[in-house]
Amino acid sequence: MRQKIERLLKEYKEGTIGVDEFINELKWFPFEEIDFAKVDHHRVLKHEFPEVILCQWKTPEQVAQIAGKILERSNLLLATRAGLEHFKAIKEIAKDAVYNEIARTITVVREEIKKDDKKGKILIITAGTADLPVAEEARVTAEILGNEVELLCDVGVAGLHRLFLNLDKLKDASVVIVVAGMEGALPSVVGGLVGVPVIAVPTSVGYGANFGGIAPLLTMLNTCAPGVVVVNIDNGFGAAFAATLMNRKF
Structure with missing residues (x-):
């Protein structure tokens, strides 16, 4: 990964690639590898939002570890198909986590959610x-x-x-x-x-x-x-x- 970044920087400085191409290449990495998951931190470049956690079929401990990695780099978190045990595990690392029992979602919002007036x-x-x-x-x-x-x-x-x-x-x-x-x-x-x-x-x-x-x-x-x-x-x-x-x- 480091070699790829260095190559891209070199090509950008030499003028062989432009800003748009450089950013487009960055959209596909990096990710952070833990024992059971690869957390995609650059999802935000493609979707303007961090990777969303699907809790179903994951243990509470796994969900909490993934959530912790996301919250190290983001002020927003969304987890879906979450049970109470998943929520309790995330609550241990994020006291401001909110659980919607009907939706089965866990959210953490640490910044104002920007709404574009041009959107419908x-x-x-x-x-x-x-x-x-x-x-x-x-x-x-x-x-x-x-x-x-x-x-x-x-x-x-x-x-x-x-x-x-x-x-x-x-x-x-x-x-x-x-x-x-x-x-x-x-x-x-x-x-x-x-x-x-x-x-x-x-x-x-x-x-x-x-x-x-x-x-x-x-x-x-x-x-x-x-x-x-x-x-x-x-x-x-x-x-x-x-x-x-x-x-x-x-």
Whole structure:
């Protein structure tokens, strides 16, 4: 790694590469290696945010070690799919850590989150209250990434009048995230009403034929509404990150 940096510096000083090429090369390294992980400290150059920790399938001790390395270089931390034991482990090293039990997220915010006035608003919609954990994961993610976010709950197709009474909120959004389980029809309806990107998030909420989210996933993939894209089942984090990248171009 040091040799590569020295080579890049030499090429930059000799004028064989420009500033843009130099920065582009730096985007791909460095990382910090610990026994069980390689912490990507330059993720912030690509995404303007440090690496996010997926806590599920990791031990509390592993999560705490990774979090400690990130917080040595950053004033912001986001961990997803976290349990109480993960939170307790991070709390030992970061007393200002906050746990959202519904979203299952852990956040540390040690600087003011900058919000760009040129950005639009991300609207997150749930078909039902049971979809709220996934929507909350999206909300927490979108907010810590610097977006203005609004959450609209329980406006699914079983009572469309609830959605139509909030058309002003849809018109005010630059990106809409629609979280729905059961048959997953809501994103198609929203996609037919708005002229901005719609990110559909299927959830595992539903009875047996929901197949743990497969049914709404297939419905959303087969939408005829233009401008609707789909992320994986229960992936509120992925939807919010994609919405943030779209919102930066607004």
